[in-house]
Amino acid sequence: MSQLYSYSQYLQNTFGAKTYKIVVASGLTCPTRDGSIAKAGCAFCDVRGSSSFFGKQGRGKSVADQIQKRIPEVRERFGAQKFLAYFQSYTNTYSDIDYLRTIYEAALTHPEVAGLCIGTRPDCIPDPVIDLLEELAERRYVSLELGVQSFEDPTLLWLERGHDGQSSIDALNRLKERAPHVHTCAHLMFGSPPDSRTNPRDSALLLNQLGVKGVKLHQLMILENTELARRWKEKAFHTLSLEEYAEQVLEFVEHLDPSIYLERLCAQATHVDECLAPVWSRERWHPHNVLRSTLEKNGCVQGSKIRNPSSLPA
DSSP: OOBOOBHHHHHHHHHSSOEEEEEEOOOOOOTTTSSSSOSSOOTTOOTTOSSSOOTTTTTTSOHHHHHHHHHHHHHHHHOOSEEEEEEOSSOTTOSOHHHHHHHHHHHHHSTTEEEEEEEEOTTSOOHHHHHHHHHHHTTSEEEEEEEEEOSOHHHHHHTTOSSOHHHHHHHHHHHHHHOTTSEEEEEEEEOOTTOOTTHHHHHHHHHHHTTOSEEEEEEOOEETTSHHHHHHHHSOOOOOOHHHHHHHHHHHHHTSOTTSEEEESOOOOSSGGGEEEOGGGGOSHHHHHHHHHHHHHTTOBTTTTSSSOOOOOO
16 A cells, blocks of 8 residues: 555644635736746736636636635535635736735635635746745734745756746745745646656755745646647657656655655646647546556555655644
8 A cells, every 4th residue: 555645634733624726816917928938828828827817807806705705615515624725726826915915815814714725836936926925924823835846957947947956946935934834835837848767856956955845746648729739739849648747656655755745646628629649638537547557556655765754643
C-alpha cells in the first residue's frame, strides 16, 4: 500500500471537517496578457486562464454574492461543512494593495468562509503583497497557490512564462521569511520537451527546502487556442504517455518530504473537446486509477528516498 499525505487529510487536520473550495472571480488579469510581459498568455494557457472561466466579471461584482451562489451547490454535491474562497483564474495578487485587501476581506467576511486560497505567479508577489497576506494569515487561514510550473530555465523559456527558475526560489524564500503563517502550495507541470531527466526528483528535493505546505501536480496539456496548440499542429512533439507520467510522479513523491501534502497528482482538461494531447488528459478516473495503481505496485512511500524526512502527519 502506498503512503501519501493527501490534501483531504491536510484539510481534515487543519479544519476538523470536510472542507471544499468555492471558486471566486477576482476580476484581475495577468502580466503575460496585459502587455507587461506579453499579450497572448503563457504558451500552455488558453483564454480561460487554464481553469474554470470567470474572466473579468469579478471586478464590479460582489465577491460575497459569488460565494453565496456557489456554497449550496458544493455543500449538496460534496457534503462540505466548511468552505475556502478560491481566487483561481489568472494572477490574483496582480493589483494594488487596496483592491487586493478589498476582495480578500470581502471573502473572509462571509460567515461560511473559513479562509482563502489565492492563485498567483512568483513574479507578482512584491513584499507589500506578502505583508498583506501575512497580516490576514495571522488571524485567518490563507493559502497561496504559486504557479511555479518548473524550476528549469529551458522549460520556462519554452513555456513562455516570462520569469526564470530563480524567481520561484526567491518568491518561496521571501514567503517563508516574511509570511510564516501563509500556507504555500506550489504548482508543478511535468512533460515539457525541455524537461531534464531528473526534473521530478530535483523539483521535490528543492521544494523540501523552501517551506511549502503543499504541491499540486499536473501534466503538460496541449489545449486549443494556445501557443502550444499552434506549435503542435505545425509539428507534433512528444507528450507523456500516462505510464511515463506515472513514473515521473512516483519519482517525485518518493523524494518529497512527507510533511508536504499532495493536492493533486494529475489534471483533467476542463473542456475535453479542446484537449489535443495527451488524449488521456480528457478522462477523469482512468488516469487517477493508473497513477494510484503505479504507486501501489511500487510500494510508494512519500519521502522514502530522502534522508531524514519528516514523519507523515497523523
